[in-house]
Amino acid sequence: MNERTKILHHGDTPEKYFGAVNPPVVHASLFGYRTVEEFRAVNRDPFHQPVYHREYNPTVGVLEEKIAMLEHAEAGIAFSSGMGAITAPLLALLSHGDHLLVIDSVYGPTRQFCNDTLTRMGIQVEYFSAAESANLAPRLKDNTRLIYLESPGSLTFEIQDIEAVTRLARARGIYTIIDNSWATPLYQKPLDMGVDIVVHSGTKYIAGHSDLTLGLLACSEALFKKIKPTAVLLGAVLSPDDAYLALRGLRTLPLRMAQHQESALKIARWLASRPEVREVLHPGLPTFPGYELAKRQMTGYSSLFSFRLQPGTAEARRAFVDTLELFLIGYSWGGYESLMLPLDRAFAGEPDWRARRGLDDDLFRTSIGLEDPDDLIADLERGLAAWRAAMD
Numbered sequence: 001m002n003e004r005t006k007i008l009h010h011g012d013t014p015e016k017y018f019g020a021v022n023p024p025v026v027h028a029s030l031f032g033y034r035t036v037e038e039f040r041a042v043n044r045d046p047f048h049q050p051v052y053h054r055e056y057n058p059t060v061g062v063l064e065e066k067i068a069m070l071e072h073a074e075a076g077i078a079f080s081s082g083m084g085a086i087t088a089p090l091l092a093l094l095s096h097g098d099h100l101l102v103i104d105s106v107y108g109p110t111r112q113f114c115n116d117t118l119t120r121m122g123i124q125v126e127y128f129s130a131a132e133s134a135n136l137a138p139r140l141k142d143n144t145r146l147i148y149l150e151s152p153g154s155l156t157f158e159i160q161d162i163e164a165v166t167r168l169a170r171a172r173g174i175y176t177i178i179d180n181s182w183a184t185p186l187y188q189k190p191l192d193m194g195v196d197i198v199v200h201s202g203t204k205y206i207a208g209h210s211d212l213t214l215g216l217l218a219c220s221e222a223l224f225k226k227i228k229p230t231a232v233l234l235g236a237v238l239s240p241d242d243a244y245l246a247l248r249g250l251r252t253l254p255l256r257m258a259q260h261q262e263s264a265l266k267i268a269r270w271l272a273s274r275p276e277v278r279e280v281l282h283p284g285l286p287t288f289p290g291y292e293l294a295k296r297q298m299t300g301y302s303s304l305f306s307f308r309l310q311p312g313t314a315e316a317r318r319a320f321v322d323t324l325e326l327f328l329i330g331y332s333w334g335g336y337e338s339l340m341l342p343l344d345r346a347f348a349g350e351p352d353w354r355a356r357r358g359l360d361d362d363l364f365r366t367s368i369g370l371e372d373p374d375d376l377i378a379d380l381e382r383g384l385a386a387w388r389a390a391m392d
C-alpha cells in the first residue's frame with residue numbers, strides 16, 4: 001500500500017469508537033479499573049496500555065504508531081516538543097566518560113544542550129563538519145558512544161553522508177541519531193540507511209499549522225526499551241489535544257509537502273536569476289555544494305532555504321524585509337505561512353561558528369508557505385525594489 005494511503009488510515013480503529021473516523025481525544029491523566037486482575041494485566045505493559053498518561057495515552061499512541069510506520073521503525077515516542085525528543089535519547093544512552101560526536105551545523109539549542117548539560121555530566125562533546133562525514137574514522141575514539149546527525153542542517157543545509165557514518169558506527173557498536181525535521185519522514189528514511197534513532201521537531205511540517213510544539217522519535221523495539229523509561233521520567237509528554245492536532249496535520253502532509261516543494265523550488269530558481277541575489281542555498285539546486293548527496297539520500301525537498309543578497313547596507317536589508325507583506329519575521333518554519341529570517345549578526349552564534357557556517361549580514365532564511373507562489377514572488381519583487389532604492 002502506498003504511504004500516502006497509509007498515512008491516512010494507519011492505526012485508525014473506528015469500530016472501537018462508535019464508528020468515529022477520527023480517534024477520540026482521550027482526556028485522562030489516569031485510567032481506572034474495577035478488578036485487581038484487570039489492573040495487574042494493564043500494568044504488565046504500562047507503556048502500551050492505559051494506566052497513567054505520562055506513560056501511555058490512546059490518542060498519543062495512534063500518533064506514535066504512525067511515526068513508527070512512516071520511519072520504517074518498530075516503535076515511536078511522542079513528546080511535547082522537538083527538544084524533548086532530542087534530549088531524551090541523549091540522556092538515556094550516554095553516561096559519564098562517554099564521547100559524543102555531533103555535526104557542527106546542528107540546531108542551536110541542541111548544541112547548547114550538548115555543551116552545557118551533557119558536558120556538565122562528564123560527557124566529552126566534539127563536533128565534526130559535513131565534509132568529515134564521508135570518513136569519520138579519524139574522529140572516533142575508544143569511548144565514542146554516539147554520533148548525532150542533522151541532515152540537511154537548518155540554516156545553510158549541510159548534507160551529511162548518512163550511509164558512510166552508519167557503516168562505520170554499526171561496525172563499532174556506536175549509536176547514531178538523526179534530526180530528520182527538514183526532509184520529513186516522507187522525503188528521507190534514515191533507518192533504511194542504517195541510522196538507529198530518528199527524531200523530529202514535529203512542530204514544523206508534521207503539525208504544519210504553527211499551532212503546537214511537538215517532538216517525535218522512532219527506533220527499534222530494543223532501543224525503545226532503553227529510551228522510553230527515561231522519556232517517561234523526564235516528563236515532556238504530549239497532551240491528547242496536541243496529539244489530535246498532529247494526527248490531523250499528518251493526514252495532509254503528502255499534499256502539503258508536494259506544494260511546499262514545488263513552490264520553494266520555483267522561488268529559489270527565481271531568486272537565483274535575480275541580479276540582487278548573490279547565492280541561493282537550496283539542496284535541490286545543482287549549484288548547491290551537497291546537491292548530489294542530497295539527491296541520493298532524499299526523495300524530495302522541503303521549503304526551508306537561504307539566500308545571500310549582494311553586499312548591502314543595514315538600511316537596504318531592513319527595507320527589503322520590512323517591505324514584504326506576505327512574509328512574517330520568525331524563527332520557526334514548516335507551517336502554512338511564509339517566513340523571512342535575517343541571519344545577520346543580531347542572530348545568535350559565536351563569530352567563529354558564524355564564519356564556519358558562512359553566515360554573514362546579507363544572508364536570509366526563508367520558509368515558503370502554502371500561498372500562491374506567484375503572489376510570493378510579486379512580494380519578493382517589491383522587497384528587492386525597496387532594497388535597490390535604499391542602495392541608490
Ligand SMILES: Cc1ncc(COP(=O)(O)O)c(C=O)c1O
Binds near residue numbers: 081179182213
Ligand atoms: C532542526 C530543528 N530541530 C529541532 C528543533 C526543536 O524543536 P522544538 O522547537 O519543537 O522543540 C528545531 C526548532 O526550531 C529545529 O529547527
